[in-house]
Amino acid sequence: IMEDFRLVPLVTLAAFLLLCCRSSSARPEASTCGYNACPKPVPGRVNVHLVPHTHDDVGWLMTVDQYYYYQVQFILDTVVEELLINPDRKFTYVEIAYFFRWWREQSADKQAKVKQLVQNGQLQFAQGGWSMDDEAATHYVDIIDQHTQGLRFLNDTFGDCGRPRVAWQVDPFGHSKEHAAMMALMGYDGLYFGRIDYQDQAIRRKTRRMEMVWRASQDIGSPQTDLFSGKLYDGYCQPGGFSFETGDQPVQDDPQLYDFNVEQKVKQFVDMVNTRRQVYSSDHLMLTMGCDFQYQNARKNFKIFDKLIKAVNNRTAAHNVTVYYSTPSCYTKSVHDQNLLWTVKSDDFYPYGFDAHSFLTGFFTSRAALKRYVRTASNQFQAVKQTACLAGLQRDGAEAEERIDPLRQALGVVQHHDGVSGTERQLVAYDYALRISNGIDRAYPVLQSALANLTGDSAAYSGMSTCGLANISYCPFTDSNTDFYLHFYNPVSHPVWHLARIPVTGRYYVVSDEHGQAVMSQTIPVNNGTLRVPERAGAKSTCELVFNVSAIPAMGFAVYRVAAAAPGSPGVSTFTPIRLLFGGYGRGKISASKTKADWLSQHTGCGVPSMAYYYGYPGNNSRAEFRASGAYVLRPTRQTPEQFSLEQIAGVFGPVVNETHLLWSDWAYQVLRKFSNNGDSLQYNENELTVGPIPYDANTGREVIVRYDSQLSSSATFYTDANGRQVMRRVRDYRPSWPLQQTEKVAGNYYPVPSQIFINQSDGASFTVLTDRSEGGSSINDGQIEIMLHRITARDDALGLGEALQEKGSDGRGLVVKVTHWFAADQSLSSASRRRRELANRRYREPLIGYLTAEPKVKRWSGLRRPLPENVQVVTLDDWRGPNTKLLRLEHLYQTGEHPALSQPVTVALGQMFATFDILGAMELSLAANQYLASMQRLQWRTTAAGGSADQNAAREAVERRQLDQNLTVTLRPMQLRTFVVQVQYL
Structure with missing residues (x-):
């Protein structure tokens, strides 16, 4: 059988791989799960989707274990019991790291009951990753891995009925375009979030554009990476007056008792619904009924919800509102079925500010x-x-x-x-x-x-x-x-x-x-x-x-x-040896003379990347103008950084590397390295920065930066990567989606820098910095790149953490952090693109x-019989359901138009790719490996901006499937990520 594997017809191959690896549905699909389990909307009425859910941080104020045994286990215990009481009730759960723990503790009888709740659509999952991941500081490989992990558990446990239909990123602090693209490639039909910039939200509310289609990758294209995306009205918690678990007045529907309030609560509910629906376009409104670690007493919530639903629906003739238990996926399907026309977004949601002086851009560097x-x-x-x-x-x-x-x-x-x-x-x-x-x-x-x-x-x-x-x-x-x-x-x-x-x-x-x-x-x-x-x-x-x-x-x-x-x-x-060149103990500070600058330029091959720092604002958070710099918020006291006075310059001269050592203070040390030519076509310089312990007093924090001065004319424009993949164009004091009123020159221009930041000049000259971790960065002045390295704060920023950011080292003093950047200049955009892409790949791996x-x-x-093409990388090679079945992911490293040769489609043969085994057969999966790509059907949305053709996309995928089935070759287009389950035979 193994010798004839490549000749097996597609349907037989699919069945074979299904048995070997169970990478798709592991059991027959019940007709009542998924969209089939959704309530039927009532035409001509305002349909209110009551969505019970809990938001369970996988660590924040307590550790993940503490949260589980203090709170989360009781949430899942009581929710399941309440769902079993009433088949109309529904609940949405997200964080699989917790659900996995809870599931292992349940008896076989309880597991069987939970499976039935999933099969009939009462218990649904949203997103389904191991955690609700950050979108700024995460790398695309980690994002894919943690979603694969969570969705694999759901698939193994519940089959296709456990598959989430929507992504649920309701708490992260800004949203990445690349993250959205990956959500689309994982097969989600929608994405919901709780936070966008306050100026953006105000405009979207006025124009009823709180929901849109996010065109998340111009390289992979539409409709593959189009994703219906919605901003929740006011975060992910309950509307005011309806948080029954935290003490809001419940529905009291017994007229024999005092405080009978049915009419009052119905009016309060309908008024709230009518206010909220003014900012959305469809006849449907989603109400998120839950918040952080709620439903530890699920009985209280569901009993009151039952009464509220009954009371509102008994009076529908008076207010034209119908309410029912629902889920984010059911809401998405209902909105889709109205076949409305949606605006298109093609940028991202960074930086995120929630008022004029509170930009959540400090966390790009925190810890x-x-x-x-x-x-x-x-x-x-x-x-x-x-x-x-x-x-x-x-x-x-x-x-x-x-x-x-x-x-x-x-x-x-x-x-x-x-x-x-x-x-x-x-x-x-x-x-x-x-x-x-x-x-x-x-x-x-x-x-x-x-x-x-x-x-x-x-x-x-x-x-x-x-x-x-x-x-x-x-x-x-x-x-x-x-x-x-x-x-x-x-x-x-x-x-x-x-x-x-x-x-x-x-x-x-x-x-x-x-x-x-x-x-x-x-x-x-x-x-x-x-x-x-x-x-x-x-x-x-x-x-x-x-x-x-x-x-x-x-x-x-x-x-x-x-x-x-x-x-x-x-x-x-x-x-x-390290030779002292300028300065020294007892000699005073070094002046910024031309002699020193010329020497540095000669021995580093560039201008001097200089260290500096901002003082963090020590506000009391009583009003927006008094917002303190904290773990989330970046808010410098002044918009111009404080300059160090350079104390010493030392040098190292050798056959492998020349080094320039700069002592800025007793807590800021810098080493610039220029390497000899070692035969590598991708040369670069290195900047090692040792920061800490940062001086601290009770009133002042410090935000330490490095500035690279390239002398390029960059026209207020710079570029950062999104999660290590596609590049985003940034313009100082500008947002593509709305007319920005800039109120924080520094914090309002900071962006995530997971791996690279660069500036270009009109003649093609480019200057790039590659980071060794995710950091915050910007170009505050033309020709400059600024990256934040390390920070401590004197205050908490009053966003819930409850403590200032003051990390300690092993000696009890402030933590010392060592950061390394690679930087290089290029004279053409194509050479700069190649250097950036290749070195960023090396930097991570x-x-x-x-x-x-x-x-x-x-x-x-x-491990490869021959290296892959320069623009192709193995993202994942992992064991999958047995010793002879593997999960294989490949990616195209370049975007469209980045390089005349390396941005072209490329074809690779799978069969004899690896040194220790042959690949005998392959089936393509969704990005998170929980669906066969051939059977993945996402909802399609009408948009105001023309996109790609679904029919053309289907035809192209059919060609790719034939190519894979007939000769085990794979073609990768720019930025494309392709995932396969492969059957192998070891040599």
Whole structure:
């Protein structure tokens, strides 16, 4: 059978894969779930969709565990009991991280009852990700992974009846265009959110444009990435007067008792409905009846709702309002069926301000260390999954998956909009970091086992170590070893060049490549900025060993040897001390003279990226004009940053790298690096910035930035990426969707920078900065790029967190953060685009370094039989429902028109792509892998702006399916993400 797999007819292949991997519906679909379970609207009336729901943050003021055992378990317990009482009742649930926990605790009888509630449409899920993720600081790989995780659980447990029909992003602080595009590609029919800028909302209310069609990717096109999107009237909680769980007056319908109020409550309800419906276009109105962690006493809510529905509907003739239990998906279907014409939005919803002085742009940078930790953990997660698949570890049992799962869950939880966003309390941030750390510890043996399996060398890899604090030159392994091997695993689908920087205890070493040839290397003393980091306590390293690792194989590895040597030995490293050039203790501050500026420009290859800081406004939050800078809000006291006085300039000159060290203060240290040409066509400079402990007093916080001055004429325009993928054009003091009244020059011009920010000049010149984590950035002045690095605040901003942002290091003082940027200038837009795309891909998927004492048998290996085309990347390679079934995602890295060659469609063959197995058959899935693409049918919407043809799209997809079925080839168009379940045969 396996040998004839490619020849199996499509319908048989689908059935085969369904049994193997259950990646689509796992059981017959009941006719009463999905849209079939929706109440029938009443024509000619105002149809009010009463939507009971709860919003359960996966960590914020308490940890995820605390929220679960204090509150969430009781919500699900009581909701289920109340749904079983009355078949008309409905409830919507979102956060699968909680539902998964609760489900495991239920008896078989309770699980059967819950399945029936899902089958008959009473219990519905919205979004269905592991968490309701942030949209500013998240990376697209993490967004996809956490949705795949949640939706996979729902599909396994409830089949297609458990599939959410709409996305529910009601609490994040701004909304990303790329996130919306991915929601469309996951198959959602609608998206709802609770927050948009106050100026935008005012205009939309006046013009009845609170709902629209979001055209979320011009590259992939319409209708594939068109998404019906709606702004909830006033957030996601109940209307005023109808929050019965928190003490609002209930419906009292017994005339024999005092306080009989049916007429009063009906009038209050109808008046509220009539007010709200004035800002929407259809005959339908959705009322969200729930809020944070509500329904711990579901009986109270549902009993009163039953009375309210009955009272309103008994008086419909008087007010023409009909109300019934509903869900966001049922509301979406009802609105769709009216076949109205909708306006189109093609920009995004950043930045988000809720009044004239409260722009939620501080969280783009808040908890910078956690943001970096999430990024590095995600990269390790991808590498572990890749190697486990390539090695076929699942053939030996489920241990590998069980070891990987804690990291999968930890990363799914931290994507939450009060997780990686940095808007959680300090104890919760610690909890997120602990979960990630434990997850990495659990998953690392899988990497060791996979490499041992791939190379047949368990002796070497069983002792492989990692150094998680190498960025601060702390590595216990190199503290105690002077002759060792370095294993560089490259998760990228192409060979990469890597500049290694290894903490060492000596000055002289010989570095040998996989062929035993000496590699040019250089040792540099650990700089003063790093030496002051308190987490280095106990470190013995005195130097950093720097060398180039050339062309690490695609999805593979190279092994180098490092051995201590005597000075003058053949191939020995060059020791390059840090030499003081200008300034010094007792010499006073350095003046900004032309001599110093010329020297810096000569030795860094650019203008000087300078450090500065804003003072955060210490308001009391009593009114908008007194809003304090906090974990969410960025609000500088002055719109011009405070400048440091440069104290010292030092230099390092060597064969691998030249460095310029700038001491701005005892808490701000900067190292600019210019690398020698190592054969890599993608050259760049590096800027390492060590910030902290930031001085603090009771009245003043500080927001630390770096400014790059390119001298380009950028015409108030700059560009940032959205979640690591499509690029967004930004114009200072401007919004594409409405006439902006700018009230905060800095905060109102800050945008998320998940991976890159750049400016262009009309002649094609470009200047780019690539970040190592998500940060906030802008171009406050023409020719400049400004990025916020680290921040502390003196006050809370009164948005619910209840504590100021004041992170502490291991010594109890302010946290020290080390940030690294890559930056480069280009003379043409096409060369700049190639550099940005390739380096951003490398930046996220950095090589993983393993430290070994035993010499590995295999020094160089690739998991691909040949590198993929330069514009194609394997996003996901993961085990899926059995040892011979895998989940494979591919992406096109470029947008339309970015590069004359690399922005073109590209075709790849799947069959013999990987080195350890053949792909025998494939079926294409939705982006989140919970539907077969061929059967995915999304609602189509009429729009005021012409889009693509649904028929043309269907025809193109049919061609792609034939291409996949007949010869296992896949064509990727610009920005396209394609997901497959594949059947493999190991070699």
